[in-house]
Amino acid sequence: MAKKKKKAKDEAAEQAAAAPSETSPRLMRKTYLMTDDLIRRVERQAEAAGVGINEMNRYLLTVALDMVESGQHEIQVTTVTRRTLGV
Numbered sequence: 001m002a003k004k005k006k007k008a009k010d011e012a013a014e015q016a017a018a019a020p021s022e023t024s025p026r027l028m029r030k031t032y033l034m035t036d037d038l039i040r041r042v043e044r045q046a047e048a049a050g051v052g053i054n055e056m057n058r059y060l061l062t063v064a065l066d067m068v069e070s071g072q073h074e075i076q077v078t079t080v081t082r083r084t085l086g087v
Contacts, residue, residue, distance in 0.1 A: 042060065
């Protein structure tokens with residue numbers, strides 16, 4: 001029962017955060033695949049900063065994109081060959 005209350009509370013908070021305002025753009029729900037380690041790292045940073053996980057993800061992604069777009073960081077791409085049965 002506690003999970004249902006928490007889930008409803010989380011959904012209400014996310015809806016309020018996603019509501020467009022004069023000062024912030026409209027937020028949209030997206031799904032991205034992440035490793036367990038990356039999830040834990042984001043959660044740890046969010047907890048340390050006292051913000052939600054979604055807010056921390058937006059912040060970290062914005063910082064990373066700003067660095068790439070400004071030339072402060074160059075993305076290293078490696079080609080990997082993968083064998084598959086095509087099913």
